[in-house]
Amino acid sequence: MGNGAFEGYAVQVRDLTRRFGDFVAVDRVSFDVPRGEIFGFLGANGAGKTTTIRMLCGLLSPSSGSGTVAGRDIVRDYERIKLGIGYMSQKFSLYEDLTVRENMEFYGGIYGLGAAGIRKSGEALLESLELEPQADKLVGGLPMGWKQRVALSCALVHDPEIVFLDEPTSGVDPASRRNFWLLIYRLADRGKTVFVTTHYMDEAEYCGRVSIMKGGKIAEIGNPHRLKERYGLATMQEVFIKVVGEGEG
């Protein structure tokens, strides 16, 4: 899997740029994410996070630049990137009139998985996410915390190398948020690369490395502890405000 040069990296991009007309949403961004890392993707709204993720997911083609995601070229091979990644949006895109199991079957099905394959990975996911008692309930009736887990399991049915989690904990109570991060750790332990965006800075502390985007560029990147040391600040919250606020007014 993958091609030699990028072995060991789940995501590797160089000078990734995306323009919309005159507006440069993402401006020559370069970074690497090693396999098995929990990579936090931070930035204020409109900083270019979503556009970057959309390019990495094969939803948007870059205006210029190069890179690989899950061993596939993001310019030439972007359709096949989709096979290697899972995506969970902040909206928990689930069908409320379908049961947990039916949602998983559908999302597995559109990746071309057969009934047997879905059942196998589905049962394992239900077990590891502790969703078994809810498996045959309609998603519409579940509390937010459970929906969040179902959304995660749907993003994992096809066993992707990388999972993109776009604000996965928005609108969820603190206890569920904590539990969800335990799940993220478990995923990373199993070798999955987790690419996560969040507005909660306490969550940023849990990441192996974070990047902070500002005005379409990556303003800062590194391990949360080392960033805090370097800026001489106690929390990531303060680091974030310092980095994002710099040069404004």
Place this chain on the structure above:
Amino acid sequence: MNRILVSVFRKEMIHILRDPQSLVMVLLMPLLMLFLYGYAITLDMKSIDTAIIDESRTPESRSLAARLSAGDFFRITSRDAPLDTIGDLFESRTARCVLVIPSDYASRLMAEGGAKVELIIDASDPNAASFVDVYVGQVVAEESAARGGGGRLLFTVSPRVLYNPDMRSADFFVPGLIAVILILISTLLTSIAIVREKETGTMEQILVSPIKPGQMILGKVLPYTILGFLAGILILVGGSLWFDVPIKGSLLLVLGMMFIYTVTGISMGILVSTIAKTQAVAMLAAVMLTMLPVIMMSGFIFPVSSMPRVFQWLSAIIPATYFLEIIRGIVLKGSAFADIWRQAAILVGMDVLLIVASVRTFRVRLE
């Protein structure tokens, strides 16, 4: 490839089955419309309340009056009311038309071989009024023909009604209803089903999967094609069992044409879904795009040939116009494919155009 399509299809079927209210509505609406158009909106004219004022009081005038009341079209509700009360007759709805036979009717008939009678019609319903005019004209013509050589009338106009000899509205409406229902259901359900995915964000989730637009669209619309078909068949069966509308032509040809027409509706639905952002907007757009033109301009109620020129042009770009000609041809006249291939070809052409346009816009939206 097929697995992906099947998963989309199965998921869509679950949506339909889990929402029995909508399902019942989709299947009940055609039947409701069938009965509505079959009974309530009838264009059959019978028992028109008629007043006769016979000032002539001769055997000749009585003969004319008798001829008028003989059929079941006119019902004589008033005789020989004073001339100045005609207004009251109309206002009290005692009569919708008044036939006045002047006092010199018999003598002029003898002397000149041509007498005048006066017909006064309540034209507040212009459609009915023109019917009455024609029918009275017919009765008068019959009377003058019966009087033989003495009459001045050298010819009489006697229209012959073909294909729907009793001029029953049901025969006219039932096939037409299929044109309305089929396109409404397929356009409406398709656009709503796609827009719903956009609204809930599931579309985004689907787009990050390797599914192709074709698989997505086909899997999604197949269940609604089936539903549209079921509704169309319900109307056919209901129409023939309840209203005795015969299917003179080939049933297989009817179904084949229904399929072509359903594809039209579905591609229109996909087009709507690429523009509409919410289900409410999609619903409105689908109804505006299908119901209104089909009912007003396709010949469903008003014949295209009697429309203003501009509307005739418009009707030429409405798919239902062609489908109506096709389905009425097959059902009422027993037309074979050879008789309707031109209309069928136009419909197929429209289908191809719409599919190309809708898949294109669908793709663009993915970007």
